Amino acid sequence: MALYSEKVMDHFRNPRNVGIIEDADGVGEVGNAKCGDIMKMYLKIEDDIIKDVKFETFGCGSAIASSSMATELIKGKPVSEARQLTNKAVAEALDGLPDYKMHCSVLAQEAIESALQDYESKKEQK
Numbered sequence: 001m002a003l004y005s006e007k008v009m010d011h012f013r014n015p016r017n018v019g020i021i022e023d024a025d026g027v028g029e030v031g032n033a034k035c036g037d038i039m040k041m042y043l044k045i046e047d048d049i050i051k052d053v054k055f056e057t058f059g060c061g062s063a064i065a066s067s068s069m070a071t072e073l074i075k076g077k078p079v080s081e082a083r084q085l086t087n088k089a090v091a092e093a094l095d096g097l098p099d100y101k102m103h104c105s106v107l108a109q110e111a112i113e114s115a116l117q118d119y120e121s122k123k124e125q126k
């Protein structure tokens with residue numbers, strides 16, 4: 001059996017939503033100290049709906065595929081739904097990740113959580 005699913009390879013080779021959002025409503029950056037990978041998420045939110053999401057990932061193929069899939073899973077969704085995204089759901093949507101690569105999907109979940117936290121704290125300041 002191939003180590004990586006077709007979906008992982010597809011999202012690694014053709015990642016969706018790569019880039020930055022200049023006037024983002026929430027930005028989150030997280031890293032994994034062990035592997036040194038870094039992920040940054042940008043959210044554009046209107047009426048509590050994720051209108052747009054972009055990411056930059058400096059990391060392994062699974063981290064790129066996980067960020068790409070995570071952005072696809074939350075795009076167009078309400079903030080409340082995005083907040084519930086788990087790394088397991090990201091990995092499942094990719095048809096699985098090897099055990100030792102599960103932390104890459106955790107990074108995607110944490111990056112979104114961090115961007116949502118940033119959004120909430122900016123909202124409170126308004």
Ligand code: FES
Nearest residue numbers: 035037060063104
């Ligand atoms: Fe660390 Fe993939 S090896 S995020």
